Amino acid sequence: MRDHGSVTSPTPGPRTPAPSAPTPRLIATDLDGTLLHDDKTVSPRTVAALAAAEEAGIEVFFVTGRPARWMDVVSDHVHGHGLAICGNGAAVVDLHGGDGGHRFVKIRELTVPDALDVVRILRATAPGTTFAVERTGGLHHEPGYPPLHLDPGECVAPAEKLLAPDFDVADQPVLKLLAYHPELDPDTFLSLARAGVGDRAAITRSSPSALLEISGPGVSKASTLAMCCAERGITPTEVVAVGDMPNDMEMLAWAGTSYAMGNAHPEVLASATARTATNNEDGVARVIEDILAAHVPAR
Template sequence: MTSATRRPETPASTVPTRLIATDLDGTLLHDDKTVSARTIAALAAAEQAGIEVFFVTGRPARWMDVVSDHVHGHGLAICGNGAAVVDLHGGPGAHRFVKVRELAPDIALDVIQLLRATAPGTVCAVERTFGLHLEPGYPLMHMEPPEIVSPAEKLLAKDALDADQPVLKVLAFHPEMDPDDFLTVARTAIGTRANVTRSSPSALLEISGPGVSKASTLELCCAERGIAPEEVAAFGDMPNDVEMLTWAGRSYAMGNAHPAAVAAASGRTAPNNEDGVAIVIERILAERL
């Protein structure tokens, strides 16, 4: 389910929240990438009250150390915009992939070639389960050095190094285009071949397999637990959160959110630097008293 049409919201008083789904960057985390003491306490209180908490992020699993200490219960996170479900128990370096929804290498290459033709100057990176591989000219904007630097044709070849690792997503960067314009152009060019979104302030797109999004993977995880959309409260701030904010029965765009996230959400909370997620969790817990 990836529709951007909001369902009518069920009154919160009639359907208790059973699961909280929250984005990280620009949402749960402060701009300095820390989790505040208030937010840590709110997450722990939610779990203690029997409400599951899912971190739902565009980050890869290896960038989840910032919240690994704050998982409780199941300890699962949805990473790569829905491309993977990861068990964060065990701490750094011990993350276990529970579910992978990969982007087929031939489709990934097809998408990259379409973007090159439609938006000349586009350079790409390939995100596999355990590493990031870049094309020459792709900016070093991420948290780690690349493992391989080579044209996409080689990065995605059948005999490429790490070819045994699934492709989670393609990152596409344009040095000059407006970020929202780049997203529109890419979605038009790619169509249903893959899911295209963005979460960065720069013209950086995130491309996953067809139908793969935060919302569709969250929906799978909730179905496994017998949790309905009306029992989910979701938080986000960027276009890659739109489907999730639309799907959840209660959803909140941050005070710092992109207009697309604001339009998709059923509510609004304070900015990330003012603990907007914690404020709503505290209110949800108060409703249960």
């Protein structure tokens, strides 16, 4: 979702060990700025760690703000279950969904009336905001919305048109509304939007720019991860979560053990129970290796 290299954060120090906890049954990890290197690749060390965790019976869930169509970079590294949580919790996707593609397993949509309310509020409280609409089939955006993403918008029109009942793909659920402001500080924009929108929607961010990600009320990485864990009989104390940006904070708070990346946003560094190395130093792989060393008998 972002070029994490442009985020300013404190110089990472040595890793902080997590408190003792039960043997984890699930590891939940963000992707950009966390599992992936800045060049958007998965290192050989991380590939090996992911496979070792699954072999040891510990499920790994990728929990990301990315849409499902951006998951090719990691689809080969989801073992067994094949599931990932995308769109900040708006969708659970089977990356091994057949025909070389993905399949939506669970959708938690942002309703059109709520999306229109958010557009109206942000146009009034933050003039100059431009919008994009992420549906299950792709991204659609306003003429002034900048090319921040990996793929072009399929349709360019005002947000009200993109959310109209006669829009060409109005039958596709809305997963996220994206709001961009060219001048506001990112955290200031986030605070302003949350104050204005209230409980009509969940608002977070994962970009170094003033780009907000807006989901349905109560939809977050944490709440969808909790649903997936409940279906498996997994409790929060049996979950280890790793992340780097504000959209990870609820997930890190929910999990029994949480790690902030060494390159994480300052608020994430302050809120996690432990700290690992940066994404470019394979911080997630180090977490997994430490877990296996502590909880899985050597062969």
